[in-house]
Amino acid sequence: MAEIAVTSSQLEFTFDEIMTEDAYDEPLIAGGVRCHGGYTNGEYVSPRGAVRRPAIGNWQTRLAQAGEPLIAVPEKYVPPNYPSYPQAKFLLQEGIVEPVTRSLTIISIVEGFGARIREVEVPDFASEIEESVEGTALAHLTNGLFEAHARDEAGHRDQGGHKQMWEAARDVGLDKPEIPNDVLLRLMSGPGRGERKRLFPALSETMEGMITMMANVLIIETFAEGTFDWAQELLGDPEISADAERAAHIVNCVARDEVPHVDYLTVALSELRSRTLRSADGKQAFTGAEVIDTIFRQQLRGMATQRPRQNRERMREEIRGCIDDTKRASAIARTFEDLDTGWTFPHTDDEELDILLQPA
Amino acid sequence: MTNMGRLIARPYRASRIGWTALCVWLRYKIPAWWDLLLRRDPKARDLSAVHQKNADHIFDTAVSLRGMLVKMCQIIGTRSDIFPREFVATLSKCHDRLPPREFDVIKQVIEEDFGADLDSVYSEFEPTPTAAASLAQVHRARLLSGERVAVKVQYPDIEHIMHTDFATSRRIAVIYSRFDDNPMDFLPLLDELQKHLRMELDFRREVESADRIREFFVDDPSVHVPKIVRQHSTRRVITMEFVDGVKVNDPAALAAAGIDTKNLMTRLMSIFNRMILAYGFFHADPHPGNIFVNPSESGKPVFTLLDFGLAKELPDGFGMGLFELMFSMMTFNESAMLRAFKELGFKTQDDDNDETLLLIAKRMMSRSDTGTFQGEFTEEMTDEMFDAIRENPVVKVPTDFVLVARAFSLLSGIGHALGQRANALDAMGPAPA
Ligand SMILES: Nc1ncnc2c1ncn2[C@@H]1O[C@H](COP(=O)(O)OP(=O)(O)OP(=O)(O)O)[C@@H](O)[C@H]1O
Ligand SMILES: [Fe+2]
Ligand SMILES: [Fe+2]
Numbered sequence: 001m002a003e004i005a006v007t008s009s010q011l012e013f014t015f016d017e018i019m020t021e022d023a024y025d026e027p028l029i030a031g032g033v034r035c036h037g038g039y040t041n042g043e044y045v046s047p048r049g050a051v052r053r054p055a056i057g058n059w060q061t062r063l064a065q066a067g068e069p070l071i072a073v074p075e076k077y078v079p080p081n082y083p084s085y086p087q088a089k090f091l092l093q094e095g096i097v098e099p100v101t102r103s104l105t106i107i108s109i110v111e112g113f114g115a116r117i118r119e120v121e122v123p124d125f126a127s128e129i130e131e132s133v134e135g136t137a138l139a140h141l142t143n144g145l146f147e148a149h150a151r152d153e154a155g156h157r158d159q160g161g162h163k164q165m166w167e168a169a170r171d172v173g174l175d176k177p178e179i180p181n182d183v184l185l186r187l188m189s190g191p192g193r194g195e196r197k198r199l200f201p202a203l204s205e206t207m208e209g210m211i212t213m214m215a216n217v218l219i220i221e222t223f224a225e226g227t228f229d230w231a232q233e234l235l236g237d238p239e240i241s242a243d244a245e246r247a248a249h250i251v252n253c254v255a256r257d258e259v260p261h262v263d264y265l266t267v268a269l270s271e272l273r274s275r276t277l278r279s280a281d282g283k284q285a286f287t288g289a290e291v292i293d294t295i296f297r298q299q300l301r302g303m304a305t306q307r308p309r310q311n312r313e314r315m316r317e318e319i320r321g322c323i324d325d326t327k328r329a330s331a332i333a334r335t336f337e338d339l340d341t342g343w344t345f346p347h348t349d350d351e352e353l354d355i356l357l358q359p360a
Numbered sequence: 361m362t363n364m365g366r367l368i369a370r371p372y373r374a375s376r377i378g379w380t381a382l383c384v385w386l387r388y389k390i391p392a393w394w395d396l397l398l399r400r401d402p403k404a405r406d407l408s409a410v411h412q413k414n415a416d417h418i419f420d421t422a423v424s425l426r427g428m429l430v431k432m433c434q435i436i437g438t439r440s441d442i443f444p445r446e447f448v449a450t451l452s453k454c455h456d457r458l459p460p461r462e463f464d465v466i467k468q469v470i471e472e473d474f475g476a477d478l479d480s481v482y483s484e485f486e487p488t489p490t491a492a493a494s495l496a497q498v499h500r501a502r503l504l505s506g507e508r509v510a511v512k513v514q515y516p517d518i519e520h521i522m523h524t525d526f527a528t529s530r531r532i533a534v535i536y537s538r539f540d541d542n543p544m545d546f547l548p549l550l551d552e553l554q555k556h557l558r559m560e561l562d563f564r565r566e567v568e569s570a571d572r573i574r575e576f577f578v579d580d581p582s583v584h585v586p587k588i589v590r591q592h593s594t595r596r597v598i599t600m601e602f603v604d605g606v607k608v609n610d611p612a613a614l615a616a617a618g619i620d621t622k623n624l625m626t627r628l629m630s631i632f633n634r635m636i637l638a639y640g641f642f643h644a645d646p647h648p649g650n651i652f653v654n655p656s657e658s659g660k661p662v663f664t665l666l667d668f669g670l671a672k673e674l675p676d677g678f679g680m681g682l683f684e685l686m687f688s689m690m691t692f693n694e695s696a697m698l699r700a701f702k703e704l705g706f707k708t709q710d711d712d713n714d715e716t717l718l719l720i721a722k723r724m725m726s727r728s729d730t731g732t733f734q735g736e737f738t739e740e741m742t743d744e745m746f747d748a749i750r751e752n753p754v755v756k757v758p759t760d761f762v763l764v765a766r767a768f769s770l771l772s773g774i775g776h777a778l779g780q781r782a783n784a785l786d787a788m789g790p791a792p793a
Contacts, residue, residue, distance in 0.1 A: 115690070154690065157694070
């Protein structure tokens with residue numbers, strides 16, 4: 001593959017350029033399945049990064065030079081994975097593998113569905129944004145960024161993506177556990193997708209939909225960092241993992257691949273923040289900051305409060321569900337809950353969430 | 361002999377079936393003999409007119425003889441993986457568009473099964489049925505308590521007829537296979553058919569299926585399965601809650617009933633996903649006649665599922681295999697597609713035929729709007745898949761897969777009528793609230 005030189009001033013890229021792979025010495029094979037990315041000088045290098053990586057860097061730099069802040073989820077808002085590492089380890093040591101297997105399998109499928117980002121509809125920027133979007137990440141969303149993201153998550157052609165990598169980490173670490181047959185049911189039940197109330201009904205539905213979707217994915221991707229740490233600790237623990245080093249490494253590869261996702265979504269939303277959005281009828285204008293901050297805060301609050309609660313409730317049910325002996329079930333549940341971090345979202349409903357990172 | 365007497369007389373039935381079979385066989389063979397005589401390539405001949413003629417002939421015979429023939433036609437009408445398009449289109453009419461039987465006969469079945477007069481169970485009973493199919497017809501009625509009910513009654517002589525027809529068909533199949541150098545093997549199909557029939561003839565089974573599926577959705581107010589009045593249900597009669605509702609594929613009627621049709625297909629797909637992918641037991645006949653819709657208090661659709669005669673248990677791991685097949689088709693991942701095909705029970709004669717399985721998947725995708733699989737088994741894609749399978753007889757398709765693919769393509773047809781997508785992958789998350 002030809003080396004592609006990206007200069008630090010280049011801001012426009014073609015679709016094919018964004019997809020360009022680095023030259024790897026060898027591919028990543030996880031759990032016997034060929035996956036994306038590969039190794040250079042023994043180091044794992046994420047897929048489709050030869051141009052995408054420096055390109056995102058250039059857009060970031062440009063935004064910082066303009067003195068614009070970045071939108072971000074501060075660490076204090078990130079819920080730790082549930083169950084925690086000590087909780088999950090305790091279950092595995094008690095021979096209760098099912099809840100962890102289920103959890104890892106659901107993660108793999110949900111990651112795979114990350115590919116749906118390629119279907120996000122993007123509005124006509126020329127008519128709905130006052131300023132130009134030339135040379136921005138925004139202008140490249142449908143020109144490679146969404147598609148590269150989708151392929152990273154679900155895999156593409158002969159290369160597996162995060163879906164297959166999570167499956168591999170599970171199978172390597174827990175030695176091909178039996179997959180509970182209620183995984184798909186879990187995925188499909190649960191609280192219904194609530195109808196989204198429009199926060200800015202004057203904007204086009206496509207514009208608000210796109211912003212909401214991107215904010216949502218950015219928050220999920222940031223929350224996932226807690227899950228990566230958890231999985232690396234757990235599957236990397238030789239006391240419970242069948243192949244601690246390998247399993248943790250595979251999770252680590254996934255974690256590294258997510259960095260460009262967080263980065264491009266952050267840049268694109270922040271670029272939009274610094275612009276002026278026009279209403280669908282063209283008669284009103286909103287500052288991007290007002291629109292994006294409102295939507296982002298609302299999404300963040302919803303997800304950070306609901307998720308930990310739902311996870312706790314479900315896990316309790318699952319533990320009871322997979323132990324026949326009720327006395328033993330109560331004993332296990334008690335120890336399990338003693339190990340709970342007790343984390344809850346550290347904010348009341350009316351407090352404003354701080355979601356901005358000022359430029360250095 | 362009375363018309364009725366003739367209808368169940370064995371020699372008459374056997375000769376009509378035999379005559380039909382002979383005509384069908386000759387319509388295929390005579391042109392082939394001509395080709396042989398004139399040294400023409402028999403493969404070059406366009407058979408669609410012959411297919412159509414044969415299908416019409418079989419349909420007419422089925423309509424007059426009923427019984428097993430109708431059932432056989434119904435199955436042919438669903439096996440587009442084996443039979444030519446013309447057969448499938450014509451014979452699928454046997455699913456619900458058949459003329460009904462006289463009321464006296466129906467009344468007699470009910471009284472025999474209940475061991476009591478019709479009047480002692482129902483205060484009203486409409487003599488004209490609302491629908492009639494292969495095994496049964498459905499009447500409106502009212503219980504003594506005043507409750508409105510639907511009564512599904514099996515045709516009286518059906519068991520006898522089935523038995524006769526089965527023996528006849530078997531004999532014809534054996535004779536045919538002796539005459540033809542390159543026979544199509546009907547015997548496995550006949551065996552499968554008999555297995556199904558024995559299950560379907562006992563309505564108590566249908567009642568069990570309905571109860572089982574109702575239980576899946578106890579917590580879901582968007583799904584309704586009519587309650588069965590067990591004390592007035594027998595082997596040949598089902599008395600159940602009468603349900604009014606709008607046919608699911610009629611947008612004007614849905615709107616008139618004040619039903620919010622936004623995401624209607626996603627909601628419906630989510631219901632079938634839960635049965636097929638998650639519970640492994642499903643209603644395998646979701647044609648529009650079997651799904652009614654009513655508005656909930658907030659105007660959201662409530663789906664009533666009817667007719668559990670064709671409810672099917674899927675093997676362990678089938679749902680996951682199907683999900684993996686759809687997912688790998690979405691990402692063009694060929695090795696994952698092969699793994700999923702095998703998990704689902706697809707078999708090929710030897711391992712070199714893996715290419716054939718991939719080819720089938722590719723041909724299917726080529727018939728979608730975007731050239732990729734995005735989660736919907738459209739009717740076109742399903743047709744293409746079955747065409748490809750027919751052209752490549754090295755591939756054995758599991759019956760369960762055929763039933764599921766057919767269910768999805770029926771749903772896609774409903775989606776088509778509503779201008780919405782029947783996307784199974786999209787409906788994988790929690791249902792829209
Ligand atoms: N509970 C009911 N309330 C109202 N109408 C009903 C009810 N059950 C059935 N029907 C009507 O009767 C028609 C036929 O019933 P059903 O689908 O159960 O039998 P069938 O499929 O025709 O028979 P088979 O499957 O044995 O060939 C349905 O399409 C529906 O219109
Ligand atoms: Fe991912
Ligand atoms: Fe991601």
